[in-house]
Every structure is written in C-alpha cells, then in structure tokens.
Amino acid sequence: MRTKLVAGNWKMNGSLASIRELIKGIQAGMGSVGSAGVIVCPPAIYIAEVSKLVEGSNISVGSQNIGDQDSGAYTGEISGAMLKEYGCEYAIVGHSERRSIYGETDEMVANRYAAARRNGLKPILCVGELLEEREQGITEEVVGRQIDAVISLEGVESLADAVIAYEPVWAIGTGKTASPEQAQDVHKFIRDKIAALNADVAANLVIQYGGSVKGSNAQELFGMPDIDGGLIGGAALQADDFLAICQAAG
Numbered sequence: 001m002r003t004k005l006v007a008g009n010w011k012m013n014g015s016l017a018s019i020r021e022l023i024k025g026i027q028a029g030m031g032s033v034g035s036a037g038v039i040v041c042p043p044a045i046y047i048a049e050v051s052k053l054v055e056g057s058n059i060s061v062g063s064q065n066i067g068d069q070d071s072g073a074y075t076g077e078i079s080g081a082m083l084k085e086y087g088c089e090y091a092i093v094g095h096s097e098r099r100s101i102y103g104e105t106d107e108m109v110a111n112r113y114a115a116a117r118r119n120g121l122k123p124i125l126c127v128g129e130l131l132e133e134r135e136q137g138i139t140e141e142v143v144g145r146q147i148d149a150v151i152s153l154e155g156v157e158s159l160a161d162a163v164i165a166y167e168p169v170w171a172i173g174t175g176k177t178a179s180p181e182q183a184q185d186v187h188k189f190i191r192d193k194i195a196a197l198n199a200d201v202a203a204n205l206v207i208q209y210g211g212s213v214k215g216s217n218a219q220e221l222f223g224m225p226d227i228d229g230g231l232i233g234g235a236a237l238q239a240d241d242f243l244a245i246c247q248a249a250g
Helices: 016-032 044-054 080-085 096-100 106-118 131-135 139-154 156-161 180-195 199-204 215-222 239-249
Strands: 005-009 037-041 059-063 088-093 122-127 163-166 206-209 229-232
Touching: 005 088, 005 163, 005 206, 005 239, 016 037, 016 044, 016 059, 016 239, 037 088, 044 059, 080 088, 080 106, 088 106, 106 122, 106 139, 106 156, 122 139, 131 139, 139 156, 139 180, 156 199, 163 180, 180 199, 180 206, 180 215, 215 229, 215 239, 229 239
Parallel strands: 005 037, 005 229, 037 059, 059 088, 088 122, 122 163, 163 206, 206 229
Antiparallel strands: none
C-alpha cells in the first residue's frame, strides 16, 4: 500500500522570521494529517535552520536542487553530502523552472538524480509537458523521454528509492489545474511505463501531482487511483493552506 506524500516547495521565498512562523504553524497542525508523509523544501540557505526546527517531528526536509558533482570547482553548487549533513532526506531534481529558466536538460537532470541517490537522498524527479506540447498531443512522449533519461543512467530499480512528481508546466503558478482525469491519465501512463520494466517498482512508486494544488481541489485529485499526493508550490507558503492539502492526502 503506497503512502500519500505531500512536499512543499517554497521556491525562492521566505526569511528567517517567516520560515520559523511557517514551521511553527505546520507543526501545530501535524496531528490532523493522518498517515500522509510531509516534506518541506526550503531555499538552500535555510535548510540548516529548518532541519533544527523540525527535529523530532514527522516533517522531513528536502532540497530544491542538488549538484551533479560531489565536490570540487563548481561555484554555486551544493553537493549531496552537504545536504545530507544538514538533515535533508529528499532532493527535488528537474523541476520545470530549472528546466525552462536555467536550461537543465534531461541529461543534466539524470545526473543530479544519480548524485542524490549516491549520497543517500531520495530524488523527487519532476516531469511534465509545456502547454504547446499538450496541445500537440505529445504529453506522453515528453514525459516518457524525461523518465527514460533517468532509467538509462540509473536503471528502473533506482525508482524504488525515488518519487516522481508529474507537473504539467502550464498549471504551475498559473491558477490552472489539470482536471483529476487529465492528471490521472498521465499518472497511469507513468505507472504503466514503469510496470512494463518492473511491476513491483511500479506498484510501490509514489507519483505526486504538482500544479496549482489547493485545499479546495486536493481531495478530488488525491482520490484518483494513481495520484499519491502532491508537490505543492504557492499553497505551501501558508501553514493553513498546506495543512489542508496534507489533510486531504491523509
């Protein structure tokens, strides 16, 4: 039985004061989220502080990205070992903003995924299509290609220790949300694709949905058979909104 998992991606938002208040609010409501797993992914500079704040709780910490190398002359990058040392358990890789704004290719994302795994972090692999790609009817081709890059490098068995987050790019921060049926179709495609290679991995793989998830639509989305929680952006910055989503998952 897969456990629902909700991850809050804070993106480049927050201050010391605001994150302390946010964590305080989330912790106050954790008793109401049931069996759902909860992850927060702060900006890298706040990871150490957040790890201290959630110590002893059921909240896990993740990074928003990870360097593809383990050490050396890579200015601005943060290695998996560094993230692990400060309490990270997860690392988001391939978020659509990293792909579209900063030009990360499928190969680069796969290398970051591999770096997370060899440093004992669970990758949250983001995949998804642009609006024009959906309109062209090539959603499955795009998502399949993004997953294949990781499988080619690390093997399908690596997904046993990973999470996939399907995030249609046209629904991120736009207020538009894929309908539960649209999201389920892609989630089923992903699970079936993995099942063709390894049925056990596919059956246990957590596949999150990301894209303007709110407390008002979370329950319907998470009720779909192949949607196992969410990767949450804007709504993760308000404790009450985030908790409502976690409650829907739990």
